[in-house]
Amino acid sequence: MTAIFSRTSAAAFVVSAAAAVFASLPAQAQGEVNVYSYREPQLIDPMFKAFTQKTGVKVNVVYASAGLNERLAAEGVNSPADLLFTVDAGRLSEAKDAGVTQAVDDAVIKGNVPAPYRDAQDHWFAITMRGRIVYASKERVKEDAITYEDLADPKWKGRICVRSGQHVYNTSLIATMIANKGADFTEKWLKGLKDNLAQKPAGGDREQARDIASGKCDIALGNTYYMALMQTNEKNPEQKQWAAAIKPLFPNAQDRGTHVNIAGMAMAKHAPNKANALKLMQFMSSDEAQKIYATANNEYPVNPKVEPSDIVKSWGPLKPDPLPLENIAKYRKQASELVDKVNFDAGPNS
Structure with a gap:
């Protein structure tokens, strides 16, 4: 199951309200993972549903159009967020520079995602481009x-x-x-x-x-x-x-x-559900998730074992x-x- 909360403007993104949303879930339950996302729900829900079906881990998502780095910084150690999911490598690098992410040195992710599409210090990786x-x-x-x-x-x-x-x-x-x-x-x-x-x-x-x-x-x-x-x-x-x-x-x-840009993911610095967050990161780099996401959004998978959709292939290499x-x-x-x-x-x- 994927719990997706309503689209919210950056101005209305108040830390106390966000904490209340996830507190009701609760955030540290063994079978959950909490995602802050710049990507709209309809673009990401198919992957998260597949992850839940595969693992039993519930994915809770809060969507925003802006301001997530600032929100993570303001929440600090009390943040319920486990993962940040966004478009644009610049945003991911800015999150790293802001100190709101953490390094994830994982062999599964590195085996699925080529080095050009990963942060050199392992703070983020690309899912599609x-x-x-x-x-x-x-x-x-x-x-x-x-x-x-x-x-x-x-x-x-x-x-x-x-x-x-x-x-x-x-x-x-x-x-x-x-x-x-x-x-x-x-x-x-x-x-x-x-x-x-x-x-x-x-x-x-x-x-x-x-x-x-x-x-x-x-x-x-x-x-x-x-x-x-x-x-x-x-x-x-x-x-x-x-x-x-x-x-x-x-x-x-x-x-x-x-020139390419990406949609990518990073683990929040104070992720309360770190083990489940890593499971979701590994899944997002997998053949299965890459195929779902690349087909649904007609973007290029970064996993070299996964082919683009037929529409994307029709444009040429x-x-x-x-x-x-x-x-x-x-x-x-x-x-x-x-x-x-x-x-x-x-x-x-x-």
Whole structure:
């Protein structure tokens, strides 16, 4: 059984209320594990149900859109949380740096998850990954290969759409550009990309696909899994048309590889149910859980023994940039500062 509590804003995330939620469970019961999650319940519940069926351990989940690191720090030794589950390697590294996680040196996890997708000090590991790719118009873009560096080429002037440069998906990419190419190059690249924008940055990744389909732009940056969300969207079938209008291009496939980010997990520093938390971590790295999660969310499993879903495989192979994911956190602040410095979100001609 999985107990999932209502979606809560960061502002309403009060420590005493959180403690009361888990106190009623109770938190230290032998057969339970408590998870703080940035991922929405519908994305993670299938795995947790499978874990409970396999082990008998009940999974209790509290979801938040922000503020979990601060919450863990405020709760301190009284925190009921056993595990932190989130997207973005930067968030995981920030949790480690904030002192709210602990190292888990486990042979099972290390056997399932390759080193590039684990923290060097064993504080967190990835469960799945997604690529930050280029959506390209099937009609108007002849190229079948591209690099991130190409996005600053004047030939794309007035042809690129993108969401806010300050969004975590983009600051993560910019951080890896700094790590790979240096800050001076990245600043010039950002200026060139800004000059090539067709419009002021706005919307999410799917809105960029919409604007390609309508002819407002020819290429855009987007995450891989949004392709699948559009391709299979029965509730909003117009999104199928957006997806049908674009082709996915994997940047830098011929050299360093495509930027990837992750969904991952860390053990809370004061986990009261440490043994059960480790069981869940091991399960999440297993073939079974990786297949469930990767199929449900159309993300790439990090366990090399597990294949991506058929939809994901239909896009072609992903060659991930091998840059250690800790660099996302290391250069995130500098990336954000560069976005502001070049006035990226003001759009072209500003």
